[in-house]
Amino acid sequence: MSHMRHICRITEMSHSTLKTAITPRRDEDFPEWYQQVIRAAELAEPSDVRGCMVIRPWGYGIWENMQRQLDGMFRATGHRNAYFPLFIPLSYFAREAEHVEGFAKECAVVTHTRLEADADGKLKPGSPLSEPLVVRPTSETIIGASYAKWVQSYRDLPILINQWANVVRWEMRPRLFLRTTEFLWQEGHTVHETESEARGETRLILDLYERFVRDHLAIPVFTGAKSESEKFPGAVETLTLEAMVQDRKAIQAGTSHFLGQNFARASGIQFQNREGKQEFGWTTSWGMTTRLVGTLVMMHGDDDGLVLPPRIAPTQIVILPITAKEETRAAVLEACDKLAMGLRDSRYADFPVEVLVDRRDVGGGVKNWEWIKKGVPLRVEIGPRDLEKNAVEISRRDQAVKSKESMPMEEFVARAPEILRSVQDTLYARAKKFRDENTRVIDSKEDFYGFFTSKNPEKPELHGGFALAHWNGSREIEERIKNDLKVTIRVIPLDDSPEPGKCIFTGEPSQRRVVWAKSY
RNA sequence: CGGGGCGUAGCUUAGCUUGGUAGAGCGCGUGGUUUGGGACCACGAGGUCGGAGGUUCAAAUCCUCUCGCCCCGACCA
Structure with missing residues (x-):
């Protein structure tokens, strides 16, 4: 009898061990798994506008971290931010033939202003524009128009500008983060005096991007050039970073283009060189997009949801108070706050550690699983028993969900940055191993x-x-x-x-x- | 835009072949019992069955059109 019960319990346990937070598993249906992770982690959701998505706070927080880190790297290499118009006059856009050919099919075009009610009271576009406006799919031509005015002499060069913006590409088959009609990105646009300087810039940015995805996103990449047929429309050479995600397909993580004098010629970016002769500038452009958020999902996610590299996680450590017993609740919460304060005083990767105490009145198990699905690098539990020992239970997202380690509170505060670093390193090593094996x-x-x-x-x-x-x-x-x-x-x-x-x-x-x- | 699949509650879905105006699980709300854990019990809220038209006494169910989503292809960050 007791033997029977024992067997039943084992069956039950192994069953629950097999249960994953995300259905289907990666090996069952990868595209569906991808969508379920995005939903479960509350990164984003499809909007009512075809092809467009709503980026939710957790997903946007990841993007903001990418922005902050990339922006610092751009500044450190002499680049400054500016902002150019969303709308590009059709005639500007048409200036570079290959560029037009490459983007024409996916352009959204504004042809009218104002809305007017017709006889039935339905709103209709009113006045036609004298010249249609293209919603930027990329900004080479509109930025080039400004650069043409700003550049007179070699003394005005180089121009090193970046813009954070949204762009629109009317794609046929949207997928959350990977290919949406509207997406967010940064686009750098530079002008140089010589070809070799411009080529150097293209290469500098490629290396910068590689460092960024490796050090911050724990993504190993192959870098190099695109073939003729795959390069950016209008570019002389396109440099790229290619990562392998878990279905073993390649995904482009960023691009850096050497544009030669093609766009300078198209936009009239001309300067008087050191010999006193008129010459076209040598330009580059380069970009990274919100697609990286999707790349992160497919790179590190597992069957229990998202797994975030600590350096990019909006919250790096979540503290989960175990407030089961009313009489110990206040003491536990107090200990959690104290721990949070201690952790926030420490730094990891140049910034204060991001800590959240989850005080919500939600079942402990549910709460724990929510954070697993969101991919928080470290979960820390504090209950009355830990309080007595002055210890915490920590769980790393790069390890099995059930694994826990008890550690004296003081030691944890001291070692938290080191543990985060270890999670970061593990994710990179794991991704690289997978890439190399395949x-x-x-x-x-x-x-x-x-x-x-x-x-x-x-x-x-x-x-x-x-x-x-x-x-x-x-x-x-x-x-x-x-x-x-x-x-x-x-x-x-x-x-x-x-x-x-x-x-x-x-x-x-x-x-x-x-x-x-x-x-x- | 071509091929395939699918639209029923927030999510997953039963019902459709053989018409009789909806049922479940999860989630949600309230109350209670629990508590190192995705707990349990009770009660409850929530659906014009994607939309429009048609057939019929009667349509989630049959017919036509339409919109949207997913997968594969062409294209792309």
């Missing part, structure tokens, strides 16, 4: 096709990854691989160690391996 050096066409073909076409399992393979440099091959496998060249490494070989598709000579993958 990156293959491939030397034959057969292996290449095998790598990117699922075993079960009906319900494709997670497969593929990054393939490092030689390529003859032709657009035709890219096109064919894209058609056959939906695989594209994500990045052509810039580096230092060219490794000559033979194109695995044609046998022609190749200077270096390039990175192939399916992508977002």
Whole structure:
């Protein structure tokens, strides 16, 4: 009899151990899991406006942290913020042919001002504009118009400006954070005296971005150039950062473009050089977007929800008072506040530690799970028993949800920054390990096709990854691989160690391996 | 924009084939019992079944149109 009961309990336990906070699991249905995490973590929700989303405080808090950190890095490298119009006169936009071709299909266009009631009392657009206005999909042309006025002499250069803004791209298939009609970003736009200086800027920003995603978002990336067919419309060269998320697809985490003199010519950005001759400026542009929030979800999230790197988490430590017994409640709450104050006095990664005491009158278990789903790096429980020992129970989000460690309160206050650092490091190491395990050096066409073909076409399992393979440099091959496998060249490494070989598709000579993958 | 799927309460959904104007679980509210935990009991609020038209005595259910969402494709940060 007691034996039976014992077995039942074990069954029950293993059942609850298997239960995950997010349904479905990542391995069951990755796209659906992604959406459920965003909802469960209260990052964002679809709005009534097709393709647009509402970014909720927790999601926006992550974006604000990204802004704060990137903004500091921009300032430290001599950039300043400014703001340019949302609307771009159609004629300005039309100035750069390749640019137009690239963006025309996704432009929202304002053609009228004012609303007027018709006979039925329905509101209709009233006066047509003499010239339609394009809602910026990117701001090269409108910013270029200002730069043309500001630049007269080489002494006016360089111009190093960034803007934080929203942009609109009328995409066909929106997905929360990854591809929405309106999104938030920063766009840097610079003008330089020489080609090499502008190329240097493009590279400087690429390195800055790489540091940012590595150190703050715990995201390892491959960097390098885009192929002709993948580069920014109007750019001479596009540098990119490519990360691998947990379904092994590539996602672009940021771009930095060397625009040559294309846009300077289009906008009339001209200056008198040191020889007294008129010359077009050399421009760059570069950006990172709210897509990074989605990247973070897919990079670190698990079957219990979001997992946030401490450096980007809006709240780094949440304190959960165990106030089960009325008679100890006040003492527990007081201890929590005291602990919070102590923690806020310490610093982690240049800022005071972000601590929240969750005093809400919500069941303890529910409360705990909410914070798990939101991905808070550290959860700290304080109950009457801990009070007696002057200790706390801490749970790290990078470890199993049930795992807890007891620690003297003093020690925890002293060690909190170190523990946060450890969580941050673990997430990076884990992501890098995953990326490396799913990156293959491939030397034959057969292996290449095998790598990117699922075993079960009906319900494709997670497969593929990054393939490092030689390529003859032709657009035709890219096109064919894209058609056959939906695989594209994500990045052509810039580096230092060219490794000559033979194109695995044609046998022609190749200077270096390039990175192939399916992508977002 | 092409192919597929789906719209019933905040969420997940039953009912639809064989018409008779809605049921559940979770969540929510109140009261109580609990308390190192996604607890339990009782009571309760919440749905013009995506929208419009049609067939019918009668439509969530049948027909037509329409809107939206999701997945795959083309495109993109």
